[in-house]
Amino acid sequence: MFTRTLSKRLSAAVAAGTGALVLLTACGGGGDSMTGHEKPTSSAATAPATAQPGASFNDADVMFAQMMIPHHQQAVEMADLAATRAADPEVKELATKIKAAQDPEIETLRGWLKEWGKPAGDMQGMDHGMPGMMSAEDMKKLEDAKGAAFDEQFARLMIAHHEGAIQMAKTEQAQGTNPEAKELAKTIETAQQGEIDQMRKIIDRL
Template identity: 65%
Template sequence: MFTNIRKFSAVVVTSGAALALLSACGGTDSASMGGHDMSTMSSSAPAATAASAQPSATFNDADVMFAQMMIPHHQQAVEMAELADTRASDKEIKDLAAKIKAAQDPEIQTMQGWLTAWGKPMPSGGTDHGMGHDMLGMMSEEDMKKLADAKGAAFDKQFAQLMIAHHNGAIEMARTEQSQGSNPEAKDLAKTIEAAQQAEVEQMRKILKRL
């Protein structure tokens, strides 16, 4: 299940290069992705589900890439959160994991709805991270295996450390969408993701101090 994201990451890199070239040639409809500011990503705010599954017709390449990259990013966060149900020993970690899953599942469906409405392809299945995990804040296959093998206090600490990095990735991508996207619903969701996940990062840092 961890293999397909390598192909997707390659598509993202190629797409980013194409966008940069188009911008240099004076393209007007595509948002430049800069130096791939989308360096890391994730979300967990219930309020984000208010974002419409049928967004306005106005969108650009930054909006499309935001959805295509955030979907697998969210899917991995949900996988990580599901592990906590049977492995975590700290109640706050369990509660936070449940909150993350409850928020990100609906957001995945919302973004999939956007891509369908825009006539754009879904990201390939799977949540393997390969060459893109450093850029996106995604966990490597080895990281995920170690997390799955951990239990109790060891799991709690590892979960918080890995999810902080994962959230920081989502926050960076959300900021890029807010500055480069044009679809109002997508930009609203990105704003919600940034605020919610920044708060959760602070919460997890406090948890780590007491573990």
Template identity: 60%
Template sequence: MSTNRSIVRRLALTATVGVASLGLLAACGGQERPAGDQEHSTATHGTTSSSAPAATASAQPSAAFNDADVAFAQMMIPHHEQAVEMAELAGTRAADPEVKGLAAKIEAAQAPEIATMTGWLTAWGEATAPGGGHGGHGMPGMMTEEDMAKLQRAEGATFDRLFAELMIAHHKGAIEMAETEQTQGANPEAVQLAKNIEAAQQAEVEQMEKLLERL
């Protein structure tokens, strides 16, 4: 009888542990994808450990991420690339010192952000810009090829005004995407970058609107 009671106790304990394990798995469910997931870590540079030091977090975010984070980076990279391309034109075509200064500021801010977001996508095992490139599909504020050609042909005061007009629309598109990331994203570093982009580009929009009044 003692042996039977011992067996019963062991079976009861096993059943309790099994139920607890199922509860834990259910609690861990959800739509977020861990950065160390095998499915999303095949193209990483080095480790994808969830305990990555803060100093390298911007390049290899350690927290979980979701589809909104991926879409944000995939769309913002070509969006930033076009802004940098526009800003580079100002170095030889702009006449107004404020336009040149603003363009240099945009280039200096957005080029490192491109590198950061590219690093995230690599760490997550995601493509950098599927179906995107400079086509502008699904990216608000992107210039058309005609707009870019027109800006490339402009010089002096004409360039200054056109640059401000096009960059205002471009910035507003980036702000829209940044707002979406803040409400739908899961990765804290991506959400923080979205906040930074919104704040910086909103200030630049206001600056360019005042600049247009002066030009």
């Protein structure tokens, strides 16, 4: 009788121990599962840091936008002169094309700077040292020229101006981080190189 009672107690203890082991294992598994859930939570917590608007640009992007605005503004001023001074139809057409392309780009660049919380470029304060910018004397000479003399002078000055813009665009593509700014820089480089090639041909036939 005593042996049977002892045997039953031992069996009950083993069963209890087994149950405790199962419960402990289950809790351990739950801990691993919770650790697995912690990873997405951690990723979600760090995601906004990479998605913040301020993280999508760097100093090179800002400089590109600030410098390209006055650079474009001067090209538009030069293009405006062609309407009443140019004699060559291709020069007039090219000037219209330049103005039509660069006016919207100026607004795009201003929009980015506003979004980034940075001041826009200013022609009076930023024209010195920018590649390809015309001096006040160059602009006065262009303004005073008419007919064939204007056509040749416009083409030569705009070639130098475009070459400066291409230099700035290449710097942006190499050093910038904002995808849209780098894409615009690539567009500027391609479009203005094509216009340089066209103006060289115009000069050759004038």
